[in-house]
Amino acid sequence: MKLQSRARRTLVSAGVAAAVLVSAVAAAATGSFGGGTPDRSAGLAKQIDPDKPRNVILLIGDGTDESIITAARNYEKGADGAFALDRLPFVGDMTTHGLKVGPGPDYPIAYVSDSAPTASAWSTGHKTVDGRVSQGPSTADTVPGQDFRTVLMDWRDSGRRTGNVSTSEITDATPAAAASNVNARACQGPADMANCVAARKANGGKGSIAEQLVDNEIDVILGGGLNRYNQATDAGPSVLDYAEDAKDYRFVSSAAGLDGIGSLGGGPVLGLFAPGNLTPRYSPLIATPPPGAGGPTARCSLANRGTQPSLAAMTEKAIDLLDNRRGFFLQVESAMVDKQEHAADICGAIGDVSELDDALEVALDYRRHNPDTLIVVTSDHAHSTQIVPNGSSGRQTATLLTADGDPMSVAYSTQAVGSSHTGSTVRVAAVGPQAANVTGLIDQTDLYWTLKGHKPSKLHGGGKH
Amino acid sequence: MKLQSRARRTLVSAGVAAAVLVSAVAAAATGSFGGGTPDRSAGLAKQIDPDKPRNVILLIGDGTDESIITAARNYEKGADGAFALDRLPFVGDMTTHGLKVGPGPDYPIAYVSDSAPTASAWSTGHKTVDGRVSQGPSTADTVPGQDFRTVLMDWRDSGRRTGNVSTSEITDATPAAAASNVNARACQGPADMANCVAARKANGGKGSIAEQLVDNEIDVILGGGLNRYNQATDAGPSVLDYAEDAKDYRFVSSAAGLDGIGSLGGGPVLGLFAPGNLTPRYSPLIATPPPGAGGPTARCSLANRGTQPSLAAMTEKAIDLLDNRRGFFLQVESAMVDKQEHAADICGAIGDVSELDDALEVALDYRRHNPDTLIVVTSDHAHSTQIVPNGSSGRQTATLLTADGDPMSVAYSTQAVGSSHTGSTVRVAAVGPQAANVTGLIDQTDLYWTLKGHKPSKLHGGGKH
Numbered sequence: 049m050k051l052q053s054r055a056r057r058t059l060v061s062a063g064v065a066a067a068v069l070v071s072a073v074a075a076a077a078t079g080s081f082g083g084g085t086p087d088r089s090a091g092l093a094k095q096i097d098p099d100k101p102r103n104v105i106l107l108i109g110d111g112t113d114e115s116i117i118t119a120a121r122n123y124e125k126g127a128d129g130a131f132a133l134d135r136l137p138f139v140g141d142m143t144t145h146g147l148k149v150g151p152g153p154d155y156p157i158a159y160v161s162d163s164a165p166t167a168s169a170w171s172t173g174h175k176t177v178d179g180r181v182s183q184g185p186s187t188a189d190t191v192p193g194q195d196f197r198t199v200l201m202d203w204r205d206s207g208r209r210t211g212n213v214s215t216s217e218i219t220d221a222t223p224a225a226a227a228s229n230v231n232a233r234a235c236q237g238p239a240d241m242a243n244c245v246a247a248r249k250a251n252g253g254k255g256s257i258a259e260q261l262v263d264n265e266i267d268v269i270l271g272g273g274l275n276r277y278n279q280a281t282d283a284g285p286s287v288l289d290y291a292e293d294a295k296d297y298r299f300v301s302s303a304a305g306l307d308g309i310g311s312l313g314g315g316p317v318l319g320l321f322a323p324g325n326l327t328p329r330y331s332p333l334i335a336t337p338p339p340g341a342g343g344p345t346a347r348c349s350l351a352n353r354g355t356q357p358s359l360a361a362m363t364e365k366a367i368d369l370l371d372n373r374r375g376f377f378l379q380v381e382s383a384m385v386d387k388q389e390h391a392a393d394i395c396g397a398i399g400d401v402s403e404l405d406d407a408l409e410v411a412l413d414y415r416r417h418n419p420d421t422l423i424v425v426t427s428d429h430a431h432s433t434q435i436v437p438n439g440s441s442g443r444q445t446a447t448l449l450t451a452d453g454d455p456m457s458v459a460y461s462t463q464a465v466g467s468s469h470t471g472s473t474v475r476v477a478a479v480g481p482q483a484a485n486v487t488g489l490i491d492q493t494d495l496y497w498t499l500k501g502h503k504p505s506k507l508h509g510g511g512k513h
Numbered sequence: 514m515k516l517q518s519r520a521r522r523t524l525v526s527a528g529v530a531a532a533v534l535v536s537a538v539a540a541a542a543t544g545s546f547g548g549g550t551p552d553r554s555a556g557l558a559k560q561i562d563p564d565k566p567r568n569v570i571l572l573i574g575d576g577t578d579e580s581i582i583t584a585a586r587n588y589e590k591g592a593d594g595a596f597a598l599d600r601l602p603f604v605g606d607m608t609t610h611g612l613k614v615g616p617g618p619d620y621p622i623a624y625v626s627d628s629a630p631t632a633s634a635w636s637t638g639h640k641t642v643d644g645r646v647s648q649g650p651s652t653a654d655t656v657p658g659q660d661f662r663t664v665l666m667d668w669r670d671s672g673r674r675t676g677n678v679s680t681s682e683i684t685d686a687t688p689a690a691a692a693s694n695v696n697a698r699a700c701q702g703p704a705d706m707a708n709c710v711a712a713r714k715a716n717g718g719k720g721s722i723a724e725q726l727v728d729n730e731i732d733v734i735l736g737g738g739l740n741r742y743n744q745a746t747d748a749g750p751s752v753l754d755y756a757e758d759a760k761d762y763r764f765v766s767s768a769a770g771l772d773g774i775g776s777l778g779g780g781p782v783l784g785l786f787a788p789g790n791l792t793p794r795y796s797p798l799i800a801t802p803p804p805g806a807g808g809p810t811a812r813c814s815l816a817n818r819g820t821q822p823s824l825a826a827m828t829e830k831a832i833d834l835l836d837n838r839r840g841f842f843l844q845v846e847s848a849m850v851d852k853q854e855h856a857a858d859i860c861g862a863i864g865d866v867s868e869l870d871d872a873l874e875v876a877l878d879y880r881r882h883n884p885d886t887l888i889v890v891t892s893d894h895a896h897s898t899q900i901v902p903n904g905s906s907g908r909q910t911a912t913l914l915t916a917d918g919d920p921m922s923v924a925y926s927t928q929a930v931g932s933s934h935t936g937s938t939v940r941v942a943a944v945g946p947q948a949a950n951v952t953g954l955i956d957q958t959d960l961y962w963t964l965k966g967h968k969p970s971k972l973h974g975g976g977k978h
Contacts, residue, residue, distance in 0.1 A: 085950075085959055087967040089563035092949040098554035114579060114606060115895070115937040122936075127610040127622045134954035140604050141579060141940060145592040148919075157592045157919040160902045430580070434897070434927055435936030437625045441929040443908070454613075454622040456936075461926030462899055464906040471587075471900030471921070472580040475606060477953075484557040485550075487952070488942075489599035494550055502552040 095137040100501040101422035101481040102375035104203070105367070105411045106170075109404040110163060110222055111386030111397075111431035113474050119394070119435050119458055120401035123348070126451040131405040132412060133425045136477035140486040142495065143473050144169075144429045147177045147185045155185045160471040163386070164233040166428035167225035169492035170499065172196035181221060181230045181257065190243050195229035195254075199499045201264060203377035209267045209312070210376065211366040215326040215359055215403065216383030217273030219257040222428060226379045228260035237276035237287060250282035262291040267316045268369050268378075270362040274301065274320040291318050302355035306362070312369050321356045328384045329358075329399030333446055335392040335460050340445030344438075344455035347448065348395035360406035367414050375420075377499075380407050389431040392460040392467050394446045397433060415480060422480040424495070430472035432462045560602040565966040566887035566946040567840035569668070570832070570876045571635075574869040575628060575687055576851030576862075576896035578939050584859070584900050584923055585866035588813070591916040596870040597877060598890045601942035605951040607960065608938050609634075609894045612642045612650045620650045625936040628851070629698040631893035632690035634957035635964065637661035646686060646695045646722065655708050660694035660719075664964045666729060668842035674732045674777070675841065676831040680791040680824055680868065681848030682738030684722040687893060691844045693725035702741035702752065715747035727756040732781045733834050733843075735827040739766065739785040756783050767820035771827070777834050786821045793849045794823075794864030798911055800857040800925050805910030809903075809920035812913065813860035825871035832879050840885075842964075845872050854896040857925040857932050859911045862898060880945060887945035889960070895937035897927045 109117075121131055146165035147155035158165075158178060165176045168183070174196050177185045184193030204210045214223040219236035235244035237258045247253035254260050258276040261269055277288040291297040296315035300306050306319050330348040335341050357365075363380050370376035382404035388396030408425055415421045435458055436442050442459025444467075450456045460467040476495065478486045485498045574582075586596055611630035612620035623630075623643060630641045633648070639661050642650045649658030669675045679688040684701035700709035703721045712718035719725050723741040726734055742753040756762040761780035765771050771784050795813040800806050822830075828845050835841035847869035853861025873890055880886045900923055901907050907924025909932075915921045925932040941960065943951045950963045 085962045085967060087563050087947060087950060088952070089561050089947065089949045092952060093558055093561045096554050096558045098552050113937075115935065118608070118937045122610075122622075122624055127608060127624065128956065130954060134606075137953060139606065139952055139954075141599075143583070143592060145587075157587075157915070157917045159587055159592065159900050159915075159919075159921045430900075432899070434899075435624050435895075436927050437933055440927060440933065442927050450622070450624075452622045454624070456624045459927055462901050462905060462907050462924055468902055468905065470580065472578075472583045482552060482554065484554045485552060487553070487557060487604055488602060489595060489604075491593065497550045502550060 092137055095479065096484045097481045099420065099481040102420040103418060103422070104377045104499055105421060105423045106379045106499060107404060107408055107411065107423070107425045108222055108379065108381040109385050109401060109427050110381060110383045111389050111429060111469065112382070112401060112404065112427040113430035113472060115435060116385060116389065116397055116401060116431060116433045117475065119433060119456065120398040122450045122452070122456050123398050123448055124402055124451060129451060132408045133405055133477055136423070136425060136479045138479065138483045138487050139475065139477045141473040141489050142426060142476040143489070143491045145471065147175050149177050149185060149188055151187060152185060160469050161429055162469065163221035163428045164225060166492055167222040168196070170495040171198040171200065171225045173493045173496035175493060179233045181224045181228055181233055183229045183231055186231070189232060192231040192246055198225070198227055199496055200226045200266070200377050200379060202500055204265070208375045208377055209370040209372055211268035211370050211378040212261065212266050213268070213359070213362045213366050213379065214271040214381040214383050215400065216271065216381070216387070217276060217325055218261065218269055218271035218320065219273045219276045220383060222381045222383060223271060223379065224257040227264045227266055228257045229254060230257060230260070236273070237279035238281045239279040248282060255281070258287045259290070262287065262295050262297065262318070265295065265316065267312055268366045269317065270306070270319040270366060272320065272322040272324055272326045275323040277320055303357035303361060304355065306357055306365050309365065309369065317369065319362070325384060325387065326356050327351050327353045328388055328396040329403055330395040332388070332391065332393040333395035333448070335394060335444035335446040335458065337443065338441050338445055340447055340457065342446045342448050344447060345449050348399060358406065359403040360410050363407040364410045367410065382407065386431060389433055389460070390467055392444045394433065394448065394458050420481060422478065422482055424476065424478045424483070424486065424499070426476035426495070427474040430470040430474055432460050432467040432470060434459050434461070557602055560944065561949045562946045564885065564946040567885040568883060568887070569842045569964055570886060570888045571844045571964060572869060572873055572876065572888070572890045573687055573844065573846040574850050574866060574892050575846060575848045576854050576894060576934065577847070577866060577869065577892040578895035578937060580900065581850060581854065581862055581866060581896060581898045582940065584898060584921065585863040587915045587917070587921050588863050588913055589867055589916055594916065597873045598870055598942055601888070601890060601944045603944065603948045603952050604940065604942045606938040606954050607891060607941040608954070608956045610936065612640050614642050614650060614653055616652055617650060625934050626894055627934065628686040628893045629690060631957055632687040633661070635960040636663040636665065636690045638958045638961035640958060644698045646693055646698055647690045648694045648696055651696070654697060657696040657711055663690070663692055664961055665691045665731070665842050665844065667965060669730070673840045673842055674835045674837055676733035676835050676843040677726065677731050678733070678824070678827045678831050678844065679736040679846040679848050680865065681736065681846070681852070682741060682789055683726065683734055683736035683785065684738045684741045685848060687846045687848060688736060688844065689722040692729045692731055693722045694719060695722060695725070701738070702744035703746045704744040713747060720746070723752045724755070727752065727760050727762065727783070730760065730781065732777055733831045734782065735771070735784040735831060737785065737787040737789055737791045740788040742785055768822035768826060769820065771822055771830050774830065774834065782834065784827070790849060790852065791821050792816050792818045793853055793861040794868055795860040797853070797856065797858040798860035798913070800859060800909035800911040800923065802908065803906050803910055805912055805922065807911045807913050809912060810914050813864060823871065824868040825875050828872040829875045832875065847872065851896060854898055854925070855932050857909045859898065859913065859923050885946060887943065887947055889941065889943045889948070889951065889964070891941035891960070892939040895935040895939055897925050897932040897935060899924050899926070
């Protein structure tokens with residue numbers, strides 16, 4: 049029965065970090081003697097590790113705030129269930145605001161931001177304006193700001209391997225911010241440079257996002273966006289030909305092709321599995337005006353993803369290829385949560401929260417034998433999905449049958465048409481060396497320092513616990 | 514300038530827990546040498562305390578989720594500012610779902626709940642249905658469920674002092690759940706018992722919520738709701754007369770009257786400062802259809818609260834009176850955040866988040882000299898306020914000038930008329946003994962065990978760090 053809810057959840061707990069698992073087992077045990085949970089203080093203390101991580105795995109759910117996480121948890125696991133991301137020991141809230149173009153240096157605050165400045169904030173430690181990719185603010189959208197070095201590039205420059213994985217076009221804002229600098233996120237391929245004229249290679253610039261990801265020699269690039277790579281560079285050949293011929297990338301375009309790559313010995317890997325974005329796990333269920341889409345018995349249906357790999361499969365292969373003695377930095381994005389929320393598609397959004405969580409499970413599996421790995425799971429910005437009472441008069445609503453066997457309703461109402469980002473803080477959770485730094489309230493620019501490896505605090509000694 | 518945002522926030526940090534403060538100072542210092550924040554691992558480890566607390570102060574913001582906290586922070590402190598609640602070292606997410614009436618024992622899940630079952634969950638460790646006050650579920654709203662002992666009553670029974678403070682009627686659901694058992698939250702006074710006939714004292718029941726709070730001999734009761742106490746009991750006299758004559762309560766009705774109470778030596782204290790709810794800090798600014806209420810230069814204005822004390826003043830007095838060698842349990846609620854969100858009143862909601870935070874500052878002041886005090890700050894359920902892009906086409910919007918000097922817009926759109934609770938997890942933050950137990954994902958029924966004093970974990974030794 050549902051009255052003693054935690055007992056049920058702790059019983060289904062699959063091992064994450066050892067201390068958390070032990071707590072869960074203990075909770076289940078004491079639960080059987082009449083309820084109650086044991087103190088977790090000592091277990092949490094054991095998880096605090098001030099060392100610099102050898103590896104960093106940063107997992108991003110685009111637009112994945114507490115509200116869509118709760119909706120996805122209810123649907124997939126039940127209200128008393130838990131995702132892997134729920135079991136990470138350290139949790140905080142992260143602010144996501146950006147700036148607006150202006151005369152500077154005191155740019156106005158943008159309380160709701162897009163993925164470009166938010167991903168740039170953790171990638172560079174600097175705030176910037178909507179649409180801008182790891183480049184500072186300026187007086188107008190088309191005027192370039194200052195290029196900032198990204199944390200992925202810092203890791204690369206220190207001799208570590210790097211990876212960049214997304215379910216969107218790999219040239220979309222979040223993966224772009226990890227390893228390119230450009231004034232407009234739209235400048236994804238060499239044919240898309242209308243708003244970034246100075247950045248064209250023909251004009252002496254760094255080129256489009258597609259070209260920069262290749263020029264920056266990221267070891268593993270996996271996602272969508274083949275159409276961008278088929279565009280001709282200013283020099284003539286396609287970006288894909290340039291990647292293969294000038295930069296030794298091995299190109300794959302299917303899950304089977306990706307499976308066939310065994311190591312990085314043959315060169316870096318460029319996997320592009322769709323012309324545009326990859327297909328979400330579930331087919332769409334688009335919210336409609338009340339009484340809304342779906343209903344009390346509606347479940348989501350799996351989409352046909354053809355030969356595309358799942359996010360977990362891409363993550364597993366990326367980790368396999370990047371694993372080495374010196375360490376690596378890997379960014380993984382479940383991108384379609386955001387895009388399906390924009391479309392008021394509750395099934396699409398829920399399914400790709402699960403994609404994120406499955407990718408996290410892969411990362412946690414690796415960490416079990418590589419505890420010097422920092423794993424951070426967070427989001428770039430909050431979004432529009434609200435869990436509302438059944439029968440809500442929200443503008444666009446949908447109802448689904450959850451894993452509990454009960455109906456859950458959601459609404460999308462931020463705009464008259466479509467659905468927008470929102471400005472709430474987002475959840476940040478972590479495990480591993482320096483993971484304690486995500487607790488409390490942090491900003492996305494603070495996360496940069498955690499990913500980079502903090503300056504050690506001289507005030508507390510910093511010994512292990 | 515706003516680019517290196519954290520430096521600004523950490524500079525304004527007013528001391529909370531020592532280690533957090535030290536980290537802030539260190540951050541500001543390293544910031545002046547080119548940016549970067551120090552590792553907080555050791556500081557967090559020092560804050561882990563597995564002892565059982567001598568005192569518990571539980572602060573509730575009704576309907577106070579991350580979204581309204583972010584809006585209030587932006588308005589009051591700026592996007593890079595911080596409330597006291599932002600500086601607590603341990604943070605988690607808390608699930609808030611309840612149950613629906615039914616044949617049982619497997620009651621359907623309610624994914625959006627009201628304040629009665631959510632407050633009952635942390636008060637008793639049990640889930641229940643909408644409208645029910647620390648009493649289990651049943652087949653219909655008017656059929657009583659099983660009474661559950663509350664954590665406040667457990668502390669009282671162990672010889673500790675207790676307090677119950679709210680800015681709503683003290684008989685409203687959240688303060689009611691702390692120390693009464695009844696099947697319908699509407700049964701606030703003896704004249705309100707239509708849905709709780711069996712609970713009437715004339716029928717051998719425990720009586721209305723107003724009567725139960727008095728019968729349960731809470732040492733300090735402060736809030737609104739005088740009208741309920743002026744109702745006649747089944748035995749004839751008003752509840753207020755009964756409280757004074759039979760239970761030795763001293764009644765006060767103004768801030769000055771409350772100031773005049775120096776100790777509990779003269780008996781327990783019943784302070785009722787308004788016929789109904791207390792007045793929120795700010796006068797209302799009600800969101801309207803686009804282009805919305807307020808504007809890019811609009812600020813909230815202080816309401817005239819007459820002789821009513823602030824929540825911080827009530828909290829300070831309650832702590833002064835309750836402080837004793839054996840310890841106390843105090844629940845403090847900032848109730849009007851929820852009620853003003855229902856009214857789409859952004860100023861009312863923001864102001865009473867600040868009321869909550871000011872009350873927390875009082876509690877933290879006390880904890881500075883009484884570190885064996887557990888302080889928990891959380892909410893009962895999520896709500897409707899969304900921070901949206903300026904110019905949003907949300908159903909009802911408002912725009913305010915924030916502390917940054919920039920315009921922030923919010924929208925209320927969950928319902929065609931009015932605004933509803935939502936089903937997201939809420940933030941839970943804590944400092945003090947056992948505070949580490951709020952990290953990760955917990956349920957409101959888990960919080961019960963933390964407030965009660967966990968079963969000590971035998972698996973980890975539980976030594977101090």
